[in-house]
Amino acid sequence: MDVTEIASGLQFPEGPVAMADGSVILVEIAAGAITRVRPDGTKETVAKPGGGPNGAALGPGGALYVCNNGGLAWTRREDGRLIPAHSAENHAGGRIERVDLATGRVEVLYERCAGVQLSAPNDLVFDTQGGFWFTDHGATVGRMRVRGAVYYARADGSHIEEASFPLEGPNGIGLSPDGSELYVAETVPCRLWAYPVTGPGKLGRRRFVGNPGGLQYFDSLAVDAAGNVCVATILNGGITSMSPDGQRIEHFPAPDRLTTNICFGGPDLRTAFLTLSGTGKLVSMTWPRPGLRLNHADG
Secondary structure: OOOEEEEOOOOOEEEEEEOOOOOEEEEEHHHOEEEEEOOOOOEEEEEOOOOOEEEEEEOHHHOEEEEEOOOEEEEEOOOOOEEEEEEOOOOOOOEEEEEOOOOOOEEEEEOEEOOEEOOOEEEEEEOOOOEEEEEEOOEEEOOEEEOEEEEEEEOOOOOEEEEEEEEOOEEEEEEOOOOOEEEEEEOOOOEEEEEEEEEOOEEOOOEEEEOOOOOOEEEEEEEEOOOOEEEEEEOOOEEEEEOOOOOOEEEEEOOOOEEEEEEEEOOOOOEEEEEEOOOOEEEEEEOOOOEOOOOOOOO
């Protein structure tokens, strides 16, 4: 599939959100910034929350909700690529933030759940009930590894609860078209799980959907209108599309081993926007199927 470059020079982009005006809002994790990219590649700073803004999604009232991992340490290779190494030296935990896109004001909604510090929130998805699910990737500090979890929270900042623990580096998260299943991708094990959603914040027994095999890592994901789960794939750079039963697995290559995220946009949701984090680019490609319209996608 042909890939069109929209913007370059981004500092480890992630969390793309396709906007109604044709722009894409994304995070630059290494810059601690949220950036709007116009269709002509023009870049505008929306907000500077600091830390490590990671996943992002539009929520009620048109606000942008951001998973902030608290900051990472970085390695710059000889070819200029930025590679995340581990949690930053001064890492004190992560947070969930709400950003006013008109003013750039950043409000911290959640830092703890039942007394437990959020470690490194990674990605999120809104339901139709006024809340959102999000992954906490966990963190590596020295020789210690904090394990990850899935949480559920209300958009107004009034309630947060743990829904699944422990997981090994939970990353991408998404809902099936009818909202009955929650998909979660674990990074290093490269596993995709499906949980039945039994109510706001309540999950049933998970089932294993599948993985592509070999040495690959899963990152963030999006779901298409047919229910296929499209997971950004590291090392074997590109997007791995898996049917909900795990029986059909397709790979769509991208020109970066660190392909980290995908979202759908355009008038027919057939445009896939991909973040190529190693090379610092936002690109697009025409997708063979329409994407799933997200809850609150229109603000």
